Amino acid sequence: MRPKPVVVVVEPETPGNVGTIARAMKNFGLTDLKLVDPPELDPDGEAYGFAGHAREDVLPNAEEVSLEEVIETYHTVGCTAITGEDSRRHVRFPFKTPVELRDSLKTVETRTALVFGREGRGLHNREIEQLDEVCSIPASDEYPVLNLGQAATIMLYELRELTVEQTQLPDVERLRAEEPDIERLYAYFAAFLAAQNYNDRKRAKTQRLLRRLIGRAHPTDREIHTLLGVFRQATNQLNEASEPEADSATTNQ
Amino acid sequence: MRPKPVVVVVEPETPGNVGTIARAMKNFGLTDLKLVDPPELDPDGEAYGFAGHAREDVLPNAEEVSLEEVIETYHTVGCTAITGEDSRRHVRFPFKTPVELRDSLKTVETRTALVFGREGRGLHNREIEQLDEVCSIPASDEYPVLNLGQAATIMLYELRELTVEQTQLPDVERLRAEEPDIERLYAYFAAFLAAQNYNDRKRAKTQRLLRRLIGRAHPTDREIHTLLGVFRQATNQLNEASEPEADSATTNQ
Numbered sequence: 001m002r003p004k005p006v007v008v009v010v011e012p013e014t015p016g017n018v019g020t021i022a023r024a025m026k027n028f029g030l031t032d033l034k035l036v037d038p039p040e041l042d043p044d045g046e047a048y049g050f051a052g053h054a055r056e057d058v059l060p061n062a063e064e065v066s067l068e069e070v071i072e073t074y075h076t077v078g079c080t081a082i083t084g085e086d087s088r089r090h091v092r093f094p095f096k097t098p099v100e101l102r103d104s105l106k107t108v109e110t111r112t113a114l115v116f117g118r119e120g121r122g123l124h125n126r127e128i129e130q131l132d133e134v135c136s137i138p139a140s141d142e143y144p145v146l147n148l149g150q151a152a153t154i155m156l157y158e159l160r161e162l163t164v165e166q167t168q169l170p171d172v173e174r175l176r177a178e179e180p181d182i183e184r185l186y187a188y189f190a191a192f193l194a195a196q197n198y199n200d201r202k203r204a205k206t207q208r209l210l211r212r213l214i215g216r217a218h219p220t221d222r223e224i225h226t227l228l229g230v231f232r233q234a235t236n237q238l239n240e241a242s243e244p245e246a247d248s249a250t251t252n253q
Numbered sequence: 254m255r256p257k258p259v260v261v262v263v264e265p266e267t268p269g270n271v272g273t274i275a276r277a278m279k280n281f282g283l284t285d286l287k288l289v290d291p292p293e294l295d296p297d298g299e300a301y302g303f304a305g306h307a308r309e310d311v312l313p314n315a316e317e318v319s320l321e322e323v324i325e326t327y328h329t330v331g332c333t334a335i336t337g338e339d340s341r342r343h344v345r346f347p348f349k350t351p352v353e354l355r356d357s358l359k360t361v362e363t364r365t366a367l368v369f370g371r372e373g374r375g376l377h378n379r380e381i382e383q384l385d386e387v388c389s390i391p392a393s394d395e396y397p398v399l400n401l402g403q404a405a406t407i408m409l410y411e412l413r414e415l416t417v418e419q420t421q422l423p424d425v426e427r428l429r430a431e432e433p434d435i436e437r438l439y440a441y442f443a444a445f446l447a448a449q450n451y452n453d454r455k456r457a458k459t460q461r462l463l464r465r466l467i468g469r470a471h472p473t474d475r476e477i478h479t480l481l482g483v484f485r486q487a488t489n490q491l492n493e494a495s496e497p498e499a500d501s502a503t504t505n506q
Contacts, residue, residue: 020400020403023399023400023403024399024403026393026395026396027392027393027396027397027398027399027403028392028393029393029395050400052396052398052400053396054396081421082421083421083422083423084423090475093473094425094428094471094473095422095425097422136421136422137410138413138417138420138421138422139280139281139410139413139417139420139421140279140280140281140282140417140418140419140420140421141417141418141419141420141421142279142282143279143280143305143306143307144280144420144421145280145305146276146277146280146406147273147276147303147305149403150273150276150277150280150402150403150406153399153403153406153407154406154407154410157390157392157407157410160391160392164391164392164393164394165393165394166393166394167391167392167393167394167397168334168335168336168389168391168392168393168394168397169336169348169350169389169391170336170337172347172348175347218347220346220347222343223343
């Protein structure tokens with residue numbers, strides 16, 4: 001099985017950001033947090049306050065390491081907002097976007113470390129030049145510098161395919177209504193239009209309109225069955241309302 | 254031109270999260286922040302402290318609104334970690350993932366409001382049921398509840414294609430080396446192998462290996478030209494070193 005990436009933060013300045021990163025790790029199925037020269041993480045302070053449920057495992061299990069150890073052990077990816085402008089220098093160029101990094105890591109089995117820098121200045125050039133790859137989040141040219149915790153959250157979100165075995169979301173594809181039931185809705189709708197003596201010339205067009213509207217919404221079973229009930233009831237009532245004389249005639253016999 | 258989405262936060266409890274959201278908005282090209290019943294945002298407090306450069310515009314321009322006004326004016330998307338489990342109830346089902354929401358919004362021109370709930374409980378059912386769509390970030394089944402600021406950051410990141418006109422990243426496609434130069438590298442490498450009398454039987458195989466390694470790395474112009482220089486110099490020196498007798502014979506004449 002593919003080993004999950006570890007997260008390394010070099011000289012984080014504010015405990016709150018360490019907590020935010022720990023929480024994002026737990027949200028996206030990661031466990032190994034490594035810190036280079038971190039601030040003190042007081043169990044009653046901001047790191048634990050920001051960590052959510054990661055205060056129970058990711059954060060207390062965080063390990064202090066040196067960047068040298070990390071470089072020796074892992075395939076290292078330096079995360080930075082500021083990339084090289086062109087190909088003449090190699091400290092921050094070439095780079096991958098998070099999507100490109102994910103697609104690349106999917107193809108190999110490697111122990112990867114995602115390395116984040118300090119809040120104020122990020123990773124120094126003398127650190128980045130020792131790392132194997134550079135990754136940068138595309139953001140607005142006018143203000144591309146993300147907060148450390150927010151950048152890490154996006155990175156971990158984007159790599160979730162490699163790290164989250166089971167999401168909280170139900171598998172919706174299975175829940176689309178069956179085609180025959182959807183076709184039945186169109187038949188009921190046609191009967192409904194007939195029952196209200198809908199303009200003959202417009203009828204086919206209106207039926208097509210419903211088919212297109214429902215078709216692109218990928219309706220659920222529940223939605224289709226509820227609408228079937230709505231149209232059937234309306235059709236029955238319309239048909240009854242249009243035959244009051246026949247009814248009373250019968251009653252009067 | 255397609256109007257950019259606005260961001261609405263319903264009853265945020267901590268000013269810090271409002272600042273985080275404002276920063277993410279500026280990072281991803283958004284400007285309109287609307288707050289329903291927010292806490293006081295002290296210019297010397299955490300909201301401004303967390304907002305980065307968004308303290309200059311997004312945050313001070315944030316507008317207090319009611320949820321009713323938002324519902325009346327916008328196509329509303331409720332963001333929540335907790336979706337319906339199946340199709341029997343419609344408050345939180347069906348839902349879109351952020352990627353699906355982006356792909357859907359790309360196809361229409363609409364004024365969209367991304368609506369986030371309070372930190373503790375998110376959006377209430379009575380709020381979500383009035384919104385037009387539900388969006389949920391796929392996360393670990395074991396702990397899918399993201400912090401408010403982190404969830405908003407991911408949503409805005411994922412919608413960046415609709416909101417960021419120009420990223421900070423250079424256009425790398427243009428910077429790939431020219432094919433003839435890459436071919437020249439393979440020729441130089443072949444000459445380099447010849448100059449060192451590399452095993453004849455392995456030579457073609459080793460040349461293919463380099464072609465595959467370079468081929469999948471999409472080298473830059475600078476990388477290719479630097480390597481061309483490295484191999485040319487080595488080849489020249491190897492050739493000189495293998496002809497010492499001819500040289501000294503010439504000298505001795």
